[in-house]
Amino acid sequence: MDKVALLPYDCIQGNFIEEKYLHGYNEYYFRNQQVKRPANGWRHLRSDEVERLVKNSNTATNWDDIWVSEEFDTNMIRNNRFFGMVRIGRVACEILQYHDLRLPVGITDSSIISCDIGDNVAIHDVHYMANYIIGDRSILFNVHELSTTDHSKFGNGIVKEGEPEEVRVWLDVMNENEGRRIMPFDGMITADAYLWAKYRDDEVLQQRLGEITQNTFDSRRGYYGTVGEECVIKNSWILKDVKIGPHCYIKGASKLKNITINSSAEEPSQIGEGTVLVNGIVGYGCRIFYSVVAVRFVVGDNCNLKYGARVIYSVLGDNSTISCCEVLNNLIFPSHEQHHNNSFLISSCVMGQSNMAAGATIGSNHNSRATDGEINAKRGFWPGLCSSVKHSSTFASFTLLSKADYKYELNVKLPFSLVSNNEGTNELEVMPAYWWMYNMYAIARNTSKYQKRDKRKRKIQNIEFETFAPDTMEETLRGRKLLEEWTGKAYLLSKWEWNENVDAKQLQSIGRNILNNEPEVAKKLKVYGEGMENSRRKVLIVKHCEAYHAYGDMIIYYAMKNAIRFLQQNPEKNFDDLVQIVSGSRKREWINLGGQLVCGEDLDQLKDDIRTGKLNNWEDIHHRYDMLWDNYQQEKLCHAYQSLLTMQHNEDSKLSLQDWKMYLDKMAEIQQYICDQVYTSRKKDYENPFRNSTFRNEEEKIAVIGKIDEVGFVKQIRGETIDLLQVINSLKEKN
Numbered sequence: 001m002d003k004v005a006l007l008p009y010d011c012i013q014g015n016f017i018e019e020k021y022l023h024g025y026n027e028y029y030f031r032n033q034q035v036k037r038p039a040n041g042w043r044h045l046r047s048d049e050v051e052r053l054v055k056n057s058n059t060a061t062n063w064d065d066i067w068v069s070e071e072f073d074t075n076m077i078r079n080n081r082f083f084g085m086v087r088i089g090r091v092a093c094e095i096l097q098y099h100d101l102r103l104p105v106g107i108t109d110s111s112i113i114s115c116d117i118g119d120n121v122a123i124h125d126v127h128y129m130a131n132y133i134i135g136d137r138s139i140l141f142n143v144h145e146l147s148t149t150d151h152s153k154f155g156n157g158i159v160k161e162g163e164p165e166e167v168r169v170w171l172d173v174m175n176e177n178e179g180r181r182i183m184p185f186d187g188m189i190t191a192d193a194y195l196w197a198k199y200r201d202d203e204v205l206q207q208r209l210g211e212i213t214q215n216t217f218d219s220r221r222g223y224y225g226t227v228g229e230e231c232v233i234k235n236s237w238i239l240k241d242v243k244i245g246p247h248c249y250i251k252g253a254s255k256l257k258n259i260t261i262n263s264s265a266e267e268p269s270q271i272g273e274g275t276v277l278v279n280g281i282v283g284y285g286c287r288i289f290y291s292v293v294a295v296r297f298v299v300g301d302n303c304n305l306k307y308g309a310r311v312i313y314s315v316l317g318d319n320s321t322i323s324c325c326e327v328l329n330n331l332i333f334p335s336h337e338q339h340h341n342n343s344f345l346i347s348s349c350v351m352g353q354s355n356m357a358a359g360a361t362i363g364s365n366h367n368s369r370a371t372d373g374e375i376n377a378k379r380g381f382w383p384g385l386c387s388s389v390k391h392s393s394t395f396a397s398f399t400l401l402s403k404a405d406y407k408y409e410l411n412v413k414l415p416f417s418l419v420s421n422n423e424g425t426n427e428l429e430v431m432p433a434y435w436w437m438y439n440m441y442a443i444a445r446n447t448s449k450y451q452k453r454d455k456r457k458r459k460i461q462n463i464e465f466e467t468f469a470p471d472t473m474e475e476t477l478r479g480r481k482l483l484e485e486w487t488g489k490a491y492l493l494s495k496w497e498w499n500e501n502v503d504a505k506q507l508q509s510i511g512r513n514i515l516n517n518e519p520e521v522a523k524k525l526k527v528y529g530e531g532m533e534n535s536r537r538k539v540l541i542v543k544h545c546e547a548y549h550a551y552g553d554m555i556i557y558y559a560m561k562n563a564i565r566f567l568q569q570n571p572e573k574n575f576d577d578l579v580q581i582v583s584g585s586r587k588r589e590w591i592n593l594g595g596q597l598v599c600g601e602d603l604d605q606l607k608d609d610i611r612t613g614k615l616n617n618w619e620d621i622h623h624r625y626d627m628l629w630d631n632y633q634q635e636k637l638c639h640a641y642q643s644l645l646t647m648q649h650n651e652d653s654k655l656s657l658q659d660w661k662m663y664l665d666k667m668a669e670i671q672q673y674i675c676d677q678v679y680t681s682r683k684k685d686y687e688n689p690f691r692n693s694t695f696r697n698e699e700e701k702i703a704v705i706g707k708i709d710e711v712g713f714v715k716q717i718r719g720e721t722i723d724l725l726q727v728i729n730s731l732k733e734k735n
Contacts, residue, residue, distance in 0.1 A: 012113060013061050013084030016131060017150045017222045021161055028085065030222040035087070035116045035133050042067035042087050049074050058082065069119070076106025084114035089121065089136065096122045096139050098232045098249075103139055113147075118229065135229030135246060144237045148225035152241035155259040155281045157183025158217050169258070169279045171296050172313045173197050173331040174349045175374050182315075183213045184298045186243075186260045186281050187618060189461040190317040190333050190594030191625055193298070194349070195607075197331055204611045212610075212617055228263065245269065245284075253277075261286075266457045267301065283318065284458065300334065301456045308341070317352060317595060318461050319454050325356070333379075334463050334595045335450045347391060348375035351592045352463070353450055359386035360401075378415075379472065379592065380446070396479070397472045398435055398443070409534040413482060414547075415475040416443070416554075422540075428533050431542040432479060433550035440677030443467060445713050460622065462629040463595035468558035470590040470639045471597050476551050477646055482529070483548045486541060487511035490525040515548045522548075552647060553670050559644035560667040562637050564727060575660050575735045578641070583654075586642035587635070593625070599635060602628055661732055668728050675721040683708055 016027045045053070050063045052074040060066055060082040067087040076091050094105045103122040110123050113130035117123065123140045131148040134140070151160040157169045170181040173193060180197040196209050227233065228246030236253040244250070245263035252273035261282045263269040269282060272289020280297035282288065287304045294311040300318035305311060307323040314327050317334035324341035333352030338345065340358035347363050356362070360383040363375050373392030380398030383389060387401045389410065396415040404421035410428075412419055418434035435443035450465045464471075485504050488511030492498040514522045522545040529539040541547075563578060570577075589600030598606075606624055609615045615624060644663065645653060655663070685691060686701075686708050695701040708714065 010061065013065075016114060021150070021221045023220075025222075027222060030220070031114075031116065031131075031133070031224045034224055034226065036118065036135075038069045038089055038119070040070050042069060053077055060086075073106070076104060077108070078106075079109045080107050081111045083112070086112050086115055086117070088117045089119035092120070094120065096120065096137060098139055101139065101141070101232070101234065103141060116224075132225045132227060134227045135231060137229055138227055138231045139234065140227070141232075141234040142236075143233055143239065146225070146227075146233070146239045146242075148223075148241055150221040152223060152225060153217070153258060154186070154223075154225075154241060154243040155279060156185045156213075156217050158185075158214050158219060160221050161219050162221075169296060171298065171315060172329050173315055174329065174347060176329050176347050183210065184279075184281055184296070184315075185213050185216060185618070186262070187460075187622075188281060188298050188315070189300065189622075190315060190331065191461060191596055192594070192618065192621070193315045193331050194333075194592075194594050197349075199607065202607065202611075205607050208610050208613075212621075216618055230265075231263075262301075264457075272306075285455065300461065301458070302454070318456060318463070319450070333592065334461060335453065335465075347373065348377065350375075350377045350381055351379050351397075352595050353379050353446065353465075354381040356383060357385045357387070360384070361388040363389070363391050378475070380467070396475050398467070400434065407535075411532050413475075413529075413532060414479045414541075415472055418542075425540075426537055428535075428537065428539045429542050430529060430532065430539060432483065432544070432547035433554070434547075436550045436554060437543070437546060439681050440674055441681040441713070444674055444678050444717060448713070448716070461595055462625060462632075464592075464597045464632075468554060468561070469597060470587070470599075470636055471592055473555060473558050473639070473643050474588060474590055476554055477643060480548060480551045480555075481508055483527070483541070483544055483551070484508040484511035484515065486527050486529060487515055487522055487525060487544060487548075490527045491521075494525060515545055519545050519549075553673075555643050555647060556663060556666055557670045557674075559640040560663055560670075562640035564667070564724070564731065566637050567731060568727060575657060575731075579654060581634075582638045582641035584638060584642070586645075587639060590639075596625060596629060597632065597636075598628055657735060660735065664728050664732055668725055671721050671724050675717050678717045679708070679714055682711060682714055 045063055045066055045068060049072065056074065056078040058077055058080045061084065065085045066082055069089045071090045071092055072088065073091050073093055076093060091106050095102050096105060103124055105120050105122050107123040110126040111128050115129055115131065116133045118134055118136035118138065120137050121134050125142045126140050126146060127144050129146045132146055151163060153160065159165060159168050169184060171184050172178050172181045174180045174197050180200060182193055182196040199205055225242055227244045228248065230246060231244055231248045233250040236250055238255045238257065241258045242256045243260045245261060247265050247268040248261055248263035249268065250271040253271050253275045255276045255278065256271065257278045259277050259280050259282060261269055261271065262284045264284060267285035269284065269286045270289065274291035275288055276293045278295045280294055282299050283301035283303060285302045286299055290306050291308045292305045294305060296313045297311050298315045299305065300316055300320065302319050303316055304321040305323070309322045309324060310326045311322060312328050314330040314332065316322065316332050317336060319334050320332060320336040322338045325338050325343040327338070328346045330345055331349045333350065335353045336350060338356040342359050343356045344361045345356060345363065354377065362383060375389065375391060375393050377395040378397040381395055383401040385403045387403055388405045389401065390406065393410040395412045396417065398416045399412050400418050402418060402420040406421055412430065414430060414432040416433050416435045418431040420429040422429050446467045447465050485507040488507035489498065491510055491514050492502065527541040527544040529541050532539045566578060567573060587599045591598050591600060591603050593603065610621065615621050692701060695704065
């Protein structure tokens, strides 16, 4: 423990920066750059003003160090102690109100050390405020400590001049053993975090990202903490080295240390009761309250942390909510939901649009003698109630885990699957395309749900909300090939014709023929997956034939939806124009870069431009993300069309006009199927006798949950279906 030192009285007001770090400047150099100077400047106190201030029980180490604006009502300044140079803006006999809190403009019962205070500020019962700049019309009430050190970094992972490397703040995301550690910084988005944490084998890239981050911020000492205009801070304990944006509301916080809280009039942030935030960055429009603890973190824009959540060594993407649970060493992409006290997420990369159910334990802690491994879950990951998954495991997009203790590492390769642990047969069961076949309501609503929840005003992180996109469709295309291969093997085994010399392509050909031409034969086969669980037991593929054809419908739906959208947006173009635009080979590698989809070759170019210095700061890198996003819709259209060609089993072919009309008809069938299945899957909840058992009669049920035909999304999808069928008919006539 450091010892308490006894110093001369005048030490409290000066020597904010050690002389060796001044480099010819005075200790107020950065302070003067940060502060907003009043229109008429500051002035010294008049002798009569000093006299009235003294009568009002104010003291100062030197009244000549107190500067005020032209309008300065001494009656509003009472029972204070001023140390060092303090500059005070307009003070008039007026009241500031925020919600039900009304306080007079002015300063009472506070200790102020070397601070700048803006116009019409209310500071009352602030026991220790040092080296801060307070914005106009802010309220500070009953705050125990608000202070800044000369080496403050405000949550950024940099080191200041003269500091050892050991003090740098790192985030150990995705892995506990520091192998993927990154430096947090104000402005970091999940794309930055993934780029940095994922490609660890690229030493030059790693070095450049570290240099860029260090150089983004001034390493010189002496910056003051700031409280933006129209902030309210009340009933809080310790705020140290905190940079607070405008219109932020902080109430009852326990400890805020070395953090940046981004906030604005359009996207105000709130920090609430019992909160502890240390070493991190809070995004715009966040709400963090009720005993949250976050240490070494980056929280994106429009996020909620609440009800005792613990977020440590983690990056959380935009539009996410975490409450009542523990989250350690994670990189979580946008639109993540985790609401339950007994859920646990550790050492994972969860790629967004995800939901952790109560009791879910992702990353069983310390299941070997070594440090825990990693979990990698692509978009739409949903571990069900009380499911437990151990390291190291990977999950395809939109994997749903049923309630179970999964004792072995998993590699679920089939997207949109339901995974179950059948203890009766001692088999892992995987049902591909489960969402499409049995829960269309949820999968069809997915895109619009997340779009509506995106309340960001400034959309820095680009996010693909569409369920059917290049990443999920590439998985679906690979899933079809796996189903063909495994079905082909099952068929040969059933005929006693299997041998080890049959290669994957031969199996795929056999399986494709059986699945497409002899579905009744295919359905009778027992098909087992391979390489999906680290055990000797079998992995049964449930409803493999139905899933195979569902995957095909999903690909057609994805392709035709994008093609129809293009023709709607470009009414002067026709099918022939479309074919000319989308020519080329299919790009098969798509990376989810923090929520934004980027093809592999574009990501390689991005990394190369960072390595060579062409992209020399984070602003340039973010600009490149935006350029890629601007081109993405065209890239997706090309990928969609080229994916459709796989249904022809000849990707080098072109669709004829006859093919186009055939797929338009197929799209109409699929859209009607979606509409019907949305209604059917939602209807199950209304017809379930156990759900109905809580109601006395039908009238009570309707009064509580409404009629199924009045469900908002059911009405929405019916309207969309009518509109799409009309568009399809017009396109058939046009071409």
